[in-house]
Amino acid sequence: MKFQRILVTTGCLVYAPSAQAFHDQVVLEDTVASLQVPKNVAIIGAGSAGSSTAYFLQRYSQERGIPLNITVYERDGHIGGRSTTVGVYGDDQNPVELGASIFVEVNHNLVDAAKEFNLSTSGIRELSAEGPVLGIWNGREFVYTQSSGGSWWDTARLFWKYGLAPVKTVRLMKATVGKFLKMYEEPYFPWESLSQVAYDLGLTTATASTGEQFLDQNGIGKLFAQDIIQASTRVNYAQNLPLVHGLEAMVCMATDGAQAIEGGNWQIFSNMLEASYATVHLNRTVDKVEKLRDGAFILSTKQTGSSATLYHQKFDEVVLAGPYQYSDINFDPKPRHVPDPIPYVQLHVTLFTSKHKLSPLAFNLSPDDLVPQVVLTTLPEGEHYGSNPKGVGSPGFFSISLLRPSMDTRGGKDELEYLYKIFSPSPLNATFMANILGLPEPEAISRDDVSWMYRKVWNSYPYEYPRVTFEELQLDEGLWYTSGIESFISTMETSSLMGKNIAKLMVNSWESQNSGRTM
Ligand SMILES: Cc1cc2nc3c(=O)[nH]c(=O)nc-3n(C[C@H](O)[C@H](O)[C@H](O)COP(=O)(O)OP(=O)(O)OC[C@H]3O[C@@H](n4cnc5c(N)ncnc54)[C@H](O)[C@@H]3O)c2cc1C
Ligand SMILES: *[C@@H]1O[C@H](CO)[C@@H](O)[C@H](O)[C@H]1NC(C)=O
Ligand SMILES: *[C@@H]1O[C@H](CO)[C@@H](O)[C@H](O)[C@H]1NC(C)=O
Ligand SMILES: *[C@@H]1O[C@H](CO)[C@@H](O)[C@H](O)[C@H]1NC(C)=O
Numbered sequence: 274m275k276f277q278r279i280l281v282t283t284g285c286l287v288y289a290p291s292a293q294a295f296h297d298q299v300v301l302e303d304t305v306a307s308l309q310v311p312k313n314v315a316i317i318g319a320g321s322a323g324s325s326t327a328y329f330l331q332r333y334s335q336e337r338g339i340p341l342n343i344t345v346y347e348r349d350g351h352i353g354g355r356s357t358t359v360g361v362y363g364d365d366q367n368p369v370e371l372g373a374s375i376f377v378e379v380n381h382n383l384v385d386a387a388k389e390f391n392l393s394t395s396g397i398r399e400l401s402a403e404g405p406v407l408g409i410w411n412g413r414e415f416v417y418t419q420s421s422g423g424s425w426w427d428t429a430r431l432f433w434k435y436g437l438a439p440v441k442t443v444r445l446m447k448a449t450v451g452k453f454l455k456m457y458e459e460p461y462f463p464w465e466s467l468s469q470v471a472y473d474l475g476l477t478t479a480t481a482s483t484g485e486q487f488l489d490q491n492g493i494g495k496l497f498a499q500d501i502i503q504a505s506t507r508v509n510y511a512q513n514l515p516l517v518h519g520l521e522a523m524v525c526m527a528t529d530g531a532q533a534i535e536g537g538n539w540q541i542f543s544n545m546l547e548a549s550y551a552t553v554h555l556n557r558t559v560d561k562v563e564k565l566r567d568g569a570f571i572l573s574t575k576q577t578g579s580s581a582t583l584y585h586q587k588f589d590e591v592v593l594a595g596p597y598q599y600s601d602i603n604f605d606p607k608p609r610h611v612p613d614p615i616p617y618v619q620l621h622v623t624l625f626t627s628k629h630k631l632s633p634l635a636f637n638l639s640p641d642d643l644v645p646q647v648v649l650t651t652l653p654e655g656e657h658y659g660s661n662p663k664g665v666g667s668p669g670f671f672s673i674s675l676l677r678p679s680m681d682t683r684g685g686k687d688e689l690e691y692l693y694k695i696f697s698p699s700p701l702n703a704t705f706m707a708n709i710l711g712l713p714e715p716e717a718i719s720r721d722d723v724s725w726m727y728r729k730v731w732n733s734y735p736y737e738y739p740r741v742t743f744e745e746l747q748l749d750e751g752l753w754y755t756s757g758i759e760s761f762i763s764t765m766e767t768s769s770l771m772g773k774n775i776a777k778l779m780v781n782s783w784e785s786q787n788s789g790r791t792m
């Protein structure tokens with residue numbers, strides 16, 4: 274037992290310089306045994322962060338010749354966490370994203386993984402040339418509509434209405450993203466403290482201010498901020514510019530190369546787990562994490578939903594790859610550092626199919642106008658930066674997207690319908706549905722009007738209040754935590770980056786443990 278850390282690193286024998294270890298015979302015997310003793314790592318959560326941790330741990334430890342044994346515990350019955358799909362009409366062959374739906378070309382981890390695993394990506398395309406592609410609704414009128422796809426700033430109409438603000442926004446966004454991308458590279462990567470690296474890269478300047486202040490400080494006009502940028506912070510984070518910090522507001526404007534994995538983004542994470550050779554337990558909830566005096570951990574787990582079956586397993590290190598506050602884990606003893614509770618947005622996602630198009634009357638258009646395929650929202654002038662920055666305001670919802678045509682073939686039918694997704698802060702009622710679909714009587718909405726509906730309430734992402742310090746990566750010796758990055762930027766990519774970063778820190782520390790004992 275005393276010689277467990279003996280490892281072959283760079284081809285020579287390395288052993289612990291404890292008194293007992295100076296017995297050659299013992300060293301040789303134990304070396305043979307220790308070659309098979311891997312680092313046992315538990316990862317709690319099979320979302321982007323956990324899967325990426327496993328994938329990069331495997332890669333980095335292989336590079337260093339460190340044997341590794343990863344076990345992943347996932348409470349849900351699926352891999353992906355908040356990246357997950359449901360079947361339209363209940364048909365798994367017809368999946369639609371229920372959570373995270375889009376990533377962009379600067380998301381290196383996701384883009385590289387999609388390539389490595391040969392996953393096909395699809396761009397976010399327009400449905401048809403018919404009618405406007407996108408409109409921004411303030412509850413009274415459309416403040417902006419766009420009739421063709423492409424980058425948001427390509428449109429001449431933007432310049433006509435907002436002058437130089439779009440150009441300045443792109444410039445600021447590119448400068449900010451440029452700083453962020455340094456987090457992937459030496460000498461910054463891997464970072465031991467998110468607060469420190471954010472500060473070193475000048476990104477705390479953006480996180481310290483609200484989006485409203487940050488844009489104002491950078492000379493970007495109020496009208497453009499309110500009409501366009503706020504529509505983006507609302508659809509992406511369900512929050513307004515006087516709340517969300519400047520960095521997250523910039524992330525919302527970095528939309529180049531928007532894409533998704535055909536069939537579901539979760540496939541990136543299931544492929545990562547497969548490539549990590551991890552043992553993956555689905556439907557398995559971690560109940561308790563006990564730290565032993567020798568520094569090892571005992572995890573107690575059970576079949577999700579049952580209280581009966583308990584499993585116990587010992588690990589050298591543990592990674593908590595989901596929000597601490599929702600993990601419901603009993604840590605014994607409490608970690609040296611307990612993360613602060615984070616206010617998460619409660620987002621209602623409603624997916625439904627209908628033969629009806631959106632009603633022009635619901636959007637104060639004339640009866641033969643076409644409603645934009647994607648309706649984003651902002652606040653009207655009077656409510657501008659109102660007293661409740663969390664507020665959805667008079668639009669009543671954050672976004673409505675017509676995702677694609679949908680053929681309902683159930684029960685011998687063959688009806689062309691549309692698949693819609695709505696983001697809102699509360700459940701949608703019949704009055705709301707009847708209004709947007711142009712139906713006279715809410716009481717009379719039938720299966721003929723709305724043929725399929727799926728509702729989900731997510732703790733989707735934090736309210737991104739301005740701040741300059743971020744959660745620790747290590748809650749205790751050997752206990753790592755990924756979700757602190759969500760208060761910095763909350764995306765699949767940043768969770769993946771945190772997983773990669775922690776994997777690198779872990780492997781570096783194993784290596785220095787060994788080299789520290791080199792004689
Ligand atoms: C509606 C919606 C839309 C979004 N849109 C986008 C988007 O377009 N693009 C984008 O990049 N991001 C988007 N996001 C954000 C994105 O989903 C998250 O930032 C990202 O998926 C977080 O990944 P994670 O691995 O850190 O956490 P999660 O995906 O939450 O994974 C944590 C996992 O840990 C598991 N777990 C927790 N506790 C335990 C326990 N005790 N035992 C076992 N398992 C446990 C959970 O079941 C979960 O699977 C969206 C989110 C939502 C909800
Ligand atoms: C690897 O981890 C599993 C738990 O998932 C454990 O049962 C097994 O003994 C470990 N293997 C080694 C060689 O440590
Ligand atoms: C997980 O549990 C659900 C609900 O009990 C079940 O339908 C599903 O088949 C389980 N999945 C796995 C992989 O065990
Ligand atoms: C992806 O495709 C390439 C070329 O077709 C192939 O060489 C590679 O093995 C494939 N990778 C996976 C993970 O399937």
Ligand SMILES: *[C@@H]1O[C@H](CO)[C@@H](O)[C@H](O)[C@H]1NC(C)=O
Nearest residue numbers: 669670700701702703704705
């Ligand atoms: C339905 O929802 C709207 C908000 O979208 C709300 O104003 C209205 O009071 C609700 N109606 C009922 C009957 O609950």
